[in-house]
Amino acid sequence: ETGCGKSITAKSVIKLISYSGGEIINGSIIFDNEDLLSKSEKEMQKIRGVKISLISQDPMTSLDPVYRVGDQIIEAIQVHKKLHYNQAKKEAVELMRLMGIPLPEKVFYQYPHELSGGMKQRIIIAIALSCDPALVIADEPTTALDVTIQAQIIDLFSKLIEHAQSAFLLITHDLGVVAQMCDSVAIMYAGNIVEKGPVKKIFHSPKHPYTEGLLQCIPKMDQKQKKLNAIPGTVPHPRNFPTGCRFYPRCQHAMKKCL
Template identity: 55%
Template sequence: MEKILEVKNLHVSFDTFAGEVEAVRGVNIDLTKGETLAIVGESGSGKSVTSKSIMRLIPNPPGRIKEGEILFEGKDLAQYSEREMQRIRGSEISMIFQDPMTSLNPTMTIGKQIMEGLRIHQKMSKSQATARAIELLKLVGIPNAESRLKQYPHQFSGGMRQRVVIAIALACNPKILIADEPTTALDVTIQAQILDLMRDLQDKTGTAIILITHDLGVVANAAQRVAVMYGGQIVETGTVDEIFYKPQHPYTWGLLASMPKVGDSGTELIAIPGSPPDLSDPPKGCPFAARCPHAMQVCIDHMPDATEVSGSHQAACWLLDERAPKVEKPEAATIGGAR
């Protein structure tokens, strides 16, 4: 499959009063046309910073891309000016943010907010943009689209507002859609509807999706490939089946073990002890070493390179070195009946 996006050796830092915070450290990901890649990890792992860096939405100062390439169709977005990025955002790459109420302007009608991008990027007339906005609202499942076009965000429910945000993101037929925790603020039944909607729209439009989430249940039902992120680095990548059924990194084991299993009501969840590393003073070695029950001295001293487990599966862990002791994956580190 043809790659539409390649992020190579991305380093992103923030300058704070306490010093430099290295939020993203050497991230490598790629995305092919029409696929969904999920980036998972706990809060503070660098997921959102990575996604916003792709859109060049990191405010400078205090943030900055120190190093790396963001190749979109072969062109390095890291070298683009703000004016050049304004032509990319919304038209070629769009983003759905976590809370629709902070994404929508409360003083503008829904119709005007959808039409804005169409008028700017597609150079549509007002009548053309209105017709397209109605079409988009129908596409994302909002009834009575003509009349609702004239309403304001507060007149919509949380799930409907998220649908509107998706409609705005899809207005100019982007090639990549970045969804940053798109279902976090929604209840479970609305979450399922939004994920079904995104899958259906992807089938119709062929848009590639980067899904940022900490919810492995969402990943199991929405993605083809997964990148596990921790301490500003990608520690494991693979297909959904490889990550859920054949995980290789102890951090991935911990994430899977901490997820509720079908039929295990009343069973105590297993938490990962300790806290994520302080990225104002990042560790020299594996970022997970301080919390890993299998850590060796080499894990503390040196960051391991990614080891290829299969053609589609890589993990950065010293346990995969042929000289390392053999460690069995914990029984709890399986997705069980989640899929």
């Protein structure tokens, strides 16, 4: 559900929540056998973009409006790979071609406002992949796009996941996208991961009542329904989370031991 903490969790992985007033108060973030919480900001700058990259959810505001899109890809390459401009440009154009951008040599010199939402998203993905990161975090990469463009971006991601050497952490509320693209899934509710496991196992045999309710909310084209299924109640306010399982007040299977 919206507001359950998906984006905060993603930004926490690369320690970006402090810029918006957030704080990680406990736990650990293990990446490549190291705890990222022990890293200084200077050390994290060498990890972000190189080992871990982030694709944010709004392509309309993620690009600098006063710089050509090609130069924005080049900037990411030069900062981390230390290549000369011509070498970086060659890599940038090839990345754009890999993203399925037609006439990349021409698009290279265009500004963000000259491109469609889907084309901007492809540029953002190119920037994220420019340094061959081990992990790519994609935060709702299709949310701001229309249905047709969403399908194209999902198809692009599917091809990248198949051929790239990177692992992808996909943040989404679209269970159809999860079923199509992911190997494993973690279900979040009110800031907590309530269930995780292989996609097929979770979809066919959910264990947590929230996961079960979430899957029942998906419209089924082969069944006639007058009304869509819905989970009764509302998500608790962050300042007033219930004790025990946070889904307890809305759960049809609630028991005393859940508290």
